[in-house]
Amino acid sequence: MEQLEKETDPKILQALLASRNDYTIEDALENEMILNMGPQHPATHGVLRLLLRLDGERIIGCVPELGYLHRGYEKMAENMSYYEYIPHTDRLDYISPMANNVAWVLAVEKLAGIEAPKRAQYIRMMIAELARIASHLVAIGAFAMDVGALTVFLWTLREREKILDIWDILCGARFTNSYTRIGGVANDAQPEALAKTKWFIDQFEPYLSEVEQLLNTNRIFIERIDGVGAISKEDAIDLGFCGPNLRACGVEFDLRRNAPYLCYDEIDFKIPTYTEGDCLARYFLRIDECRESAKIVTQILEKMPQGPVHADMPKKVLPQKDEVYSKMEELIHDFMIVNFGINPPVGEIYHAIEGSKGELGFYLVSKGDGKPWKCKIRSPSFNNIQCLPKLVIGHLISDVVAIIGSIDPIMGEADK
Amino acid sequence: MDLKTLIPQKLKEKFPAVEFEISDYKDELTLKFDKKNIVEICSFLKSDNELEFKLCSDITAVDWATRKNRFTVVYNIFSMKHNFRLRLKADVDEADCKIDSVSSVWRAANWQERETYDMYGIKFNNHPDLRRMYMPEEFEYHPLRKDFPLMGIPGSLPLPKK
Numbered sequence: 001m002e003q004l005e006k007e008t009d010p011k012i013l014q015a016l017l018a019s020r021n022d023y024t025i026e027d028a029l030e031n032e033m034i035l036n037m038g039p040q041h042p043a044t045h046g047v048l049r050l051l052l053r054l055d056g057e058r059i060i061g062c063v064p065e066l067g068y069l070h071r072g073y074e075k076m077a078e079n080m081s082y083y084e085y086i087p088h089t090d091r092l093d094y095i096s097p098m099a100n101n102v103a104w105v106l107a108v109e110k111l112a113g114i115e116a117p118k119r120a121q122y123i124r125m126m127i128a129e130l131a132r133i134a135s136h137l138v139a140i141g142a143f144a145m146d147v148g149a150l151t152v153f154l155w156t157l158r159e160r161e162k163i164l165d166i167w168d169i170l171c172g173a174r175f176t177n178s179y180t181r182i183g184g185v186a187n188d189a190q191p192e193a194l195a196k197t198k199w200f201i202d203q204f205e206p207y208l209s210e211v212e213q214l215l216n217t218n219r220i221f222i223e224r225i226d227g228v229g230a231i232s233k234e235d236a237i238d239l240g241f242c243g244p245n246l247r248a249c250g251v252e253f254d255l256r257r258n259a260p261y262l263c264y265d266e267i268d269f270k271i272p273t274y275t276e277g278d279c280l281a282r283y284f285l286r287i288d289e290c291r292e293s294a295k296i297v298t299q300i301l302e303k304m305p306q307g308p309v310h311a312d313m314p315k316k317v318l319p320q321k322d323e324v325y326s327k328m329e330e331l332i333h334d335f336m337i338v339n340f341g342i343n344p345p346v347g348e349i350y351h352a353i354e355g356s357k358g359e360l361g362f363y364l365v366s367k368g369d370g371k372p373w374k375c376k377i378r379s380p381s382f383n384n385i386q387c388l389p390k391l392v393i394g395h396l397i398s399d400v401v402a403i404i405g406s407i408d409p410i411m412g413e414a415d416k
Numbered sequence: 417m418d419l420k421t422l423i424p425q426k427l428k429e430k431f432p433a434v435e436f437e438i439s440d441y442k443d444e445l446t447l448k449f450d451k452k453n454i455v456e457i458c459s460f461l462k463s464d465n466e467l468e469f470k471l472c473s474d475i476t477a478v479d480w481a482t483r484k485n486r487f488t489v490v491y492n493i494f495s496m497k498h499n500f501r502l503r504l505k506a507d508v509d510e511a512d513c514k515i516d517s518v519s520s521v522w523r524a525a526n527w528q529e530r531e532t533y534d535m536y537g538i539k540f541n542n543h544p545d546l547r548r549m550y551m552p553e554e555f556e557y558h559p560l561r562k563d564f565p566l567m568g569i570p571g572s573l574p575l576p577k578k
Contacts, residue, residue: 070550237470240471251496350444350501373478376474378492382527382531
């Protein structure tokens with residue numbers, strides 16, 4: 001204990017010792033132990049550090065420590081133009097970069113009063129849903145791996161690789177895509193990319209069923225997570241749980257339905273919910289969401305209209321590169337946008353999309369110049385990790401690994 | 417009745433002494449009022465049966481650098497009942513850089529206020545655990561303030577204790 005006091009920050013120690021404990025045992029002090037988990041720990045999905053206060057093997061206190069991946073993206077946003085920031089959004093939730101691009105450009109478009117053409121919106125919806133499938137596949141695989149079912153990780157990652165191949169055709173990059181642009185997308189979706197998407201969706205369902213069979217008939221897996229890390233509906237809303245985790249608690253809340261953006265109101269889809277709110281429900285929910293997303297992508301491919309993928313607003317939307325090299329007007333606009341930015345009117349907006357982890361929002365304040373005066377990233381993982389102490393208290397130490405896996409935090413996003 | 421008229425009307429009835437500055441930009445309703453009323457107004461908005469703003473999405477602050485009231489604390493709340501997003505704002509002066517914490521109203525506010533404290537140095541009264549969120553505890557500055565340089569301050573980040 002003395003050693004610990006010397007090494008640990010006094011304020012963290014105080015928070016840890018003062019954290020609520022529902023367990024009363026006479027000789028608690030003799031049995032208690034403080035365990036440091038992370039930031040270098042394979043089960044924390046990045047650089048999450050947890051300080052756990054243990055009684056035997058049971059957890060009676062938990063203090064998460066963030067900031068090991070803090071790169072100051074909000075500060076950087078204040079010092080670069082709206083276009084320059086697009087690649088940086090890739091690095092927030094690095095498992096589904098496409099969805100972050102979409103969230104950023106939608107926020108900027110709302111601020112600047114731009115509306116992307118219909119085809120661009122459909123392409124954005126398609127990539128956002130593919131990003132959701134990719135993200136959930138990683139989440140399911142890593143979660144299963146955390147609790148000991150190693151095979152599933154390889155299977156889900158194989159499926160995800162196919163999505164990365166689609167992105168490769170679409171924009172030339174597998175990760176960190178930066179595919180969207182303000183007022184549209186970088187380039188029109190090629191017929192090969194659309195054909196490959198269709199092929200992927202058609203063959204996806206049997207593979208997903210295979211994964212499901214492997215896990216649902218695995219008694220060790222089910223018993224390991226059934227009833228672990230349960231949280232009630234009221235607590236979940238109050239603590240700011242969001243995305244799939246919130247829906248697994250029985251709250252039918254999805255921004256695609258509750259505050260529709262893009263063209264989600266033209267698409268027919270269900271919002272899966274479960275009522276238990278435990279790790280098992282969160283796993284089931286992610287599987288269901290993959291199926292729903294696949295259905296959405298099928299509808300998008302059917303309904304996708306033809307037409308331009310850039311808004312016709314030369315002063316706000318970057319011109320195509322071949323036009324820049326051949327036309328004077330476009331060259332001037334390109335120069336002005338790159339050097340001085342798009343100058344949205346004075347005002348402030350908040351726009352959120354249902355990212356793969358939950359509500360991913362951007363709060364932007366513009367003073368009328370090329371850089372945002374203030375950019376706040378409302379990241380879902382940050383709010384999800386906040387619930388972690390509530391979920392783990394009372395469980396065994398091996399359950400912590402399962403609970404972290406089930407809420408699927410991405411530290412790039414939580415630490416900004 | 418439309419929520420955009422209902423909410424200000426209800427608040428004016430409930431808090432006749434408070435002055436509300438109402439703005440509606442890009443279909444987003446914003447209410448600005450004095451910082452001393454923040455907890456009462458938030459708990460009213462949360463508990464009122466007609467409104468039910470049960471979800472606290474986000475808390476942040478804006479540094480205006482040269483204005484008299486240098487900071488504005490921004491609360492972004494959501495009503496799942498009406499699918500309505502509301503923004504609350506309260507000015508905080510640099511000389512008296514404090515505001516009451518709303519973590520007693522929404523528990524989600526706990527970390528969001530910690531983050532705001534870390535980035536802007538605004539203290540939240542009655543906060544249960546006001547520590548820095550991202551930066552180390554020994555760090556003296558608040559990085560998102562406009563007077564903090566983008567490149568950082570050399571030597572300001574202490575090495576971990578041995």
